[in-house]
Amino acid sequence: MRKYDFEKQMQATSYYNKFSRVYDILSPKFYYHKARSEAIRELRLIKEKSVLNVPVGTGQNFEYFQRYLKNSGLIVGVDISSGMLNKAQVKIDRNQWTNIKLLNQDVINLENTLKNELFKENNLEGFDAVFCDLGLSGFPHWKKIIDVLLSMLSENGRIAIMDWYIEKPSLRGTLVKWIGKGEVNRPIWQYLKVNVNDFKVDSSFNYGGVFVASGTKK
Numbered sequence: 098m099r100k101y102d103f104e105k106q107m108q109a110t111s112y113y114n115k116f117s118r119v120y121d122i123l124s125p126k127f128y129y130h131k132a133r134s135e136a137i138r139e140l141r142l143i144k145e146k147s148v149l150n151v152p153v154g155t156g157q158n159f160e161y162f163q164r165y166l167k168n169s170g171l172i173v174g175v176d177i178s179s180g181m182l183n184k185a186q187v188k189i190d191r192n193q194w195t196n197i198k199l200l201n202q203d204v205i206n207l208e209n210t211l212k213n214e215l216f217k218e219n220n221l222e223g224f225d226a227v228f229c230d231l232g233l234s235g236f237p238h239w240k241k242i243i244d245v246l247l248s249m250l251s252e253n254g255r256i257a258i259m260d261w262y263i264e265k266p267s268l269r270g271t272l273v274k275w276i277g278k279g280e281v282n283r284p285i286w287q288y289l290k291v292n293v294n295d296f297k298v299d300s301s302f303n304y305g306g307v308f309v310a311s312g313t314k315k
């Protein structure tokens with residue numbers, strides 16, 4: 098990674114370590130409920146399937162995944178912030194879920210060693226599904242990360258992305274950027290569109306600010 102990106106990531110990690118204390122209060126479950134439900138429905142999970150969630154944050158998606166997996170199969174959650182992961186671990190312990198693994202890693206590491214380790218350790222040729230929520234708006238090299246996430250999928254694996262897209266500068270966009278420390282005008286779903294089959298997008302969530310895009314590995 099270039100030095101600038103490394104510093105940016107360090108800042109993001111430090112920010113989210115602090116933010117983790119109040120994340121579930123300031124970004125409550127109901128706020129993204131419709132978008133999350135739709136995105137996770139698009140993953141077409143059933144019992145015993147595997148799903149990779151990047152960035153997993155405080156684990157707000159777990160209960161949505163478990164509706165389909167019912168504590169079977171495998172959920173792997175990756176996040177760079179140990180503070181966010183600690184909160185996710187609390188949810189795991191409280192619910193006594195046994196099918197979730199958390200990894201404190203930079204998503205960029207999925208490109209090489211982490212990807213191979215994950216496949217080997219879990220006897221996988223690829224994940225059945227990948228969910229990336231509120232991550233690509235903040236990751237440096239976001240197009241590269243989409244390529245990497247697609248490479249984590251097994252044949253016919255499903256990917257869903259939930260994120261912000263506000264094309265024109267606005268007060269709301271500025272606020273979202275400030276809170277999330279990311280960008281809101283990256284053409285994320287447009288990039289996904291040309292790289293998957295069965296592409297679908299709905300950009301009507303949260304008054305048109307949040308989109309859910311999905312597709313099947315080519």
Ligand SMILES: C[S@@+](CC[C@H](N)C(=O)[O-])C[C@H]1O[C@@H](n2cnc3c(N)ncnc32)[C@H](O)[C@@H]1O
Pocket residue numbers: 106109110113151152153154155156157175176177178181202203204205230231232235236277
């Ligand atoms: C806005 S939160 C979203 C968390 C979760 N997906 C959700 O929807 O609640 C952004 C997350 O991205 C994580 N993050 C930022 N840069 C990352 C990176 N390079 N690799 C992995 N996680 C990263 C942060 O630690 C934070 O947990």
